[in-house]
Structure formats: structure tokens, C-alpha cells
Amino acid sequence: MEAKIKAFMDEVKSRNGHEPEFIQAVQEVAETVIPYIAKHKIYNGKNILLRMVEPERLLSFRVAWVDDNGEIHVNRGYRIQMNSAIGPYKGGLRFHPTVNASVLKFLAFEQVFKNSLTTLPMGGGKGGSDFDPKGKSDDEVMRFCHAFMLELNRHIGPNTDVPAGDIGVGAREIGFLFGMYKKIRNEFTGVLTGKGRSWGGSLIRPEATGYGTVYFADSMLKTKGESFKGKKVVISGSGNVAQYAAEKVLQLGGKVSTLSDSGGYIHDNDGIDAEKLAFVMDLKNNRRGRISEYADKYDSATYHAGKTPWEVACDIALPCATQNELGGDDAKTLIKNGCICVAEGANMPSTPEAIHEFHEARILFAPGKASNAGGVATSGLEMSQNSLRISWSREEVDQRLKDIMEDIHNSCVEFGKDADGYCNYVKGANIAGFVKVADAMLAQGVI
Numbered sequence: 001m002e003a004k005i006k007a008f009m010d011e012v013k014s015r016n017g018h019e020p021e022f023i024q025a026v027q028e029v030a031e032t033v034i035p036y037i038a039k040h041k042i043y044n045g046k047n048i049l050l051r052m053v054e055p056e057r058l059l060s061f062r063v064a065w066v067d068d069n070g071e072i073h074v075n076r077g078y079r080i081q082m083n084s085a086i087g088p089y090k091g092g093l094r095f096h097p098t099v100n101a102s103v104l105k106f107l108a109f110e111q112v113f114k115n116s117l118t119t120l121p122m123g124g125g126k127g128g129s130d131f132d133p134k135g136k137s138d139d140e141v142m143r144f145c146h147a148f149m150l151e152l153n154r155h156i157g158p159n160t161d162v163p164a165g166d167i168g169v170g171a172r173e174i175g176f177l178f179g180m181y182k183k184i185r186n187e188f189t190g191v192l193t194g195k196g197r198s199w200g201g202s203l204i205r206p207e208a209t210g211y212g213t214v215y216f217a218d219s220m221l222k223t224k225g226e227s228f229k230g231k232k233v234v235i236s237g238s239g240n241v242a243q244y245a246a247e248k249v250l251q252l253g254g255k256v257s258t259l260s261d262s263g264g265y266i267h268d269n270d271g272i273d274a275e276k277l278a279f280v281m282d283l284k285n286n287r288r289g290r291i292s293e294y295a296d297k298y299d300s301a302t303y304h305a306g307k308t309p310w311e312v313a314c315d316i317a318l319p320c321a322t323q324n325e326l327g328g329d330d331a332k333t334l335i336k337n338g339c340i341c342v343a344e345g346a347n348m349p350s351t352p353e354a355i356h357e358f359h360e361a362r363i364l365f366a367p368g369k370a371s372n373a374g375g376v377a378t379s380g381l382e383m384s385q386n387s388l389r390i391s392w393s394r395e396e397v398d399q400r401l402k403d404i405m406e407d408i409h410n411s412c413v414e415f416g417k418d419a420d421g422y423c424n425y426v427k428g429a430n431i432a433g434f435v436k437v438a439d440a441m442l443a444q445g446v447i
């Protein structure tokens with residue numbers, strides 16, 4: 001088996017050798033899915049995984065825009081249309097200076113499995129730009145978004161490819177992108193999700209990724225007779241996913257100790273309660289400030305520049321910032337300090353070394369493609385509401401989100417149980433996600 005996996009990875013590396021994040025994501029899938037393929041005759045000899053690692057289409061384009069001083073800037077825009085076997089391409093747009101083809105290909109690849117797990121008919125894609133919204137005025141962000149959509153519009157559509165938000169792309173950016181799409185195409189359709197409430201957005205979409213991550217972690221905890229009640233929770237990030245993960249943890253009776261951004265983390269000994277979280281939401285979503293300002297405002301908190309929060313003792317860790325933010329040594333520290341559960345709100349935040357440590361210690365560990373799937377699942381619900389031209393209540397969407405997260409948990413358990421009863425959620429998510437897409441690809445022939 002080792003030889004089969006190595007031969008496969010050698011071929012992937014020969015084509016994508018300069019793309020470390022993409023190779024990391026593929027390696028994890030190969031290690032779990034290739035043994036499964038070997039045991040299931042229908043997938044033998046069809047090179048399905050090899051087809052799945054090659055994007056159906058990879059678009060790269062120039063985005064030229066003018067800043068407030070009249071200077072012209074050039075950024076690179078991308079859309080990776082990875083796999084459309086089970087539905088239109090679906091996945092977010094990331095605006096961040098670290099964006100490149102490798103990062104977006106890993107995200108698009110993971111999205112294929114994640115979207116498959118949601119039970120909804122969505123293929124996988126991802127896109128974005130190396131544009132950095134930090135420090136830009138609203139007008140500059142608007143001009144960039146409009147320039148980006150001037151090109152992207154011809155490649156997307158409600159039945160073709162439906163982008164949404166990710167790092168650096170929130171409600172403000174989705175508004176600017178949607179406005180330009182509508183103007184160019186002269187149509188009002190569900191071409192983007194994460195839209196504003198009054199123009200086609202779904203209730204609960206802003207909350208969905210964070211809430212879903214906590215619902216998933218709660219399902220994992222239940223298998224051990226545990227819950228969030230009274231648990232100390234360490235969260236990284238302070239953006240969309242982190243904020244709503246924190247909100248749900250508080251609602252379930254947990255104590256949130258930390259939040260972070262790319263500058264460092266804050267540790268609040270008294271816990272971040274609802275009022276303090278409202279301060280963070282205003283700081284990050286409206287004033288677009290730094291998390292260090294939290295420690296200036298609250299005496300109960302300390303700021304740790306240049307550090308990640310994994311050194312803080314906790315029962316549960318929710319990495320909700322970015323890829324590879326939690327390494328092998330961080331994992332060892334978490335385990336040593338008594339952490340019993342890690343659920344990823346971000347995409348691929350744990351390195352392979354960290355995942356190895358979690359598995360060795362037999363603690364609960366959920367990979368992002370399972371635990372953060374609530375965001376894209378609720379985007380799928382937004383698409384359904386747009387097609388039906390109706391709007392579901394908050395309670396209805398939240399119940400559907402809960403049901404979907406429970407279904408994903410059950411699928412992971414079905415495919416992920418080891419002989420000793422330990423659930424390897426990485427294996428479970430990869431195989432469950434693979435089966436649905438592979439079956440569709442088999443049915444559709446070699447295309």
C-alpha cells in the first residue's frame with residue numbers, strides 16, 4: 001500500500017512540485033482513500049483520484065484598479081474550478097497577500113470533499129486574489145471588487161459556479177461583487193452566497209461556519225458523554241468563523257479564553273463573555289482594528305504579540321484563523337495540558353505533524369472539511385431559497401444546519417472507525433466525501 005501511495009504522490013509532485021499546500025492536502029487524502037479504493041473493486045483501474053487532483057479549469061487573470069490617490073495597481077485574480085461531478089462549482093473567494101495557485105488549489109481540493117459531505121448538490125471550487133484589503137478604504141475595496149468581477153463574471157453563474165466569502169471577503173466585498181455582476185449581466189440571480197439579508201441572503205449564513213464547527217464538536221463530545229458546559233475553550237482567529245464559534249460556545253455554556261489575529265493573541269482570564277464579544281465584532285467588522293486593542297480595553301486580558309494561543313491550557317481547541325497555524329509542538333502542548341477535543345473551523349489549520357499527535361493521543365480531532373462544512377452547507381441553503389424565491393426563518397435554517405452537521409458526523413463515524421473503536425475523523429471525512437464524487441464520476445464516464 002505504501003508503494004501505491006508513494007507512486008501516486010510522485011506523479012502528483014511531478015506536476016505540482018512547487019505547490020506545498022496543495023501537495024499537503026492531497027497527501028492526506030491519498031493516505032486514507034487509496035487503501036479504500038484498493039478494497040473496492042468498482043473504483044479500481046479508473047484513475048479517479050488522479051482525475052480529482054487535476055482542476056477541471058484553472059483561471060488566472062489581471063485585476064487592475066485605481067487607489068484613492070489616483071495610482072494604478074495590478075493584482076492577480078484566480079478561480080479554480082476543481083470538480084463539478086455532483087453540482088455547480090461552489091466555494092469562497094479569499095483576498096489576502098499570501099494567495100497563490102497552491103493555496104487556492106488546496107482549498108478547492110478540500111472543498112470538493114467538504115461539499116460532498118454536506119449532502120447537498122455542490123461541486124468544489126475556490127478563488128481569490130493576492131489583494132490585501134488591510135488598510136484600504138471602502139472606496140478602494142469597492143473599486144478592486146468591481147475590477148475583479150469585470151473578469152470573473154464571464155466564468156460564473158447560478159448553475160455554473162457560485163462563489164462566496166473566505167478570508168478577507170465578507171458582507172462588504174460580497175455586496176460590491178454582486179453589484180457589479182448584476183450590472184454587467186443585467187440579471188438578479190443567486191450567483192454569490194453570503195449576500196445581504198434584503199437582497200437574497202440567507203439568515204444564519206454569517207453565523208453558519210462558526211456555529212457548525214461547534215455543533216460538530218458537540219457531536220464528537222457526546223460520543224464520550226461530554227459537552228461544552230463548563231469547558232475552557234481556546235479559539236484562534238477573530239474573523240467571521242472565530243466570532244460565531246465563540247458565540248455558540250457561550251450559548252452552550254463554555255468559557256472562551258482566547259482570540260487572535262496575525263499579530264498575536266489575547267488571553268482573557270475571566271473569559272470572553274457576550275458583551276466583550278460584541279466589542280470584538282465591532283472592532284473587527286466595523287473599525288477593522290487589531291485584536292491587541294482588546295487587552296487595552298479589558299484589564300482581565302493580556303496580549304501576546306507574535307504568538308499563537310495553543311500554549312493556554314484548555315479542554316477544547318478551535319483553530320479558526322488560517323492554514324498550518326497549529327504545528328506538532330503546539331499539538332503536544334495542547335495534549336499535555338489536558339485538551340480532549342480539537343475541531344477545525346479554519347481550512348487545514350493543523351499541520352500533518354499536529355494531526356499525527358492528536359491521533360496518537362487518541363483525542364477527538366475533526367478536520368476542517370468536516371467540521372467547518374456548515375458555512376458552505378448554509379450557502380447551499382441560500383442557493384435553494386434563491387431558486388425557490390422564498391426565505392426561511394432563522395429557526396428553520398439553524399435546524400437544517402444542525403441536521404447537516406449531525407449527518408456529516410455520522411458519515412465520518414461510519415467510514416472512520418478504527419478496529420479499536422477510535423474514530424479517525426480524517427479518514428472518515430475523506431472516504432465519505434470521496435465515495436459520492438467518485439460514484440458520480442463513474443456514472444458520467446471519462447470526461
Ligand SMILES: NC(=O)C1=CN([C@@H]2O[C@H](COP(=O)(O)OP(=O)(O)OC[C@H]3O[C@@H](n4cnc5c(N)ncnc54)[C@H](O)[C@@H]3O)[C@@H](O)[C@H]2O)C=CC1
Pocket residue numbers: 165166167168169170209237238239240241242260261262263320321322323325345346347372373375376
Ligand atoms: N467564512 C467562511 O464561511 C468559511 C471560512 N473558512 C475558513 O476559516 C478561516 C477563517 O476565515 P474567516 O473567518 O472567514 O476569515 P476572516 O477574514 O473573517 O478572518 C480571518 C481571521 O484569520 C486571522 N488571520 C489571518 N492570517 C493569519 C495568520 N497568519 N495568523 C493568525 N491569524 C491570521 C485574521 O486576523 C482573522 O481573524 C479560513 O481558513 C477560511 O478558509 C472555512 C469555511 C467557511
Ligand SMILES: O=C(O)CCC(=O)C(=O)O
Pocket residue numbers: 090091092093111114162163164165166193347372373375376377379
Ligand atoms: O459558502 C461557500 O460557498 C464557501 C465556503 C468556503 O469557502 C469554505 O467552506 O471554505
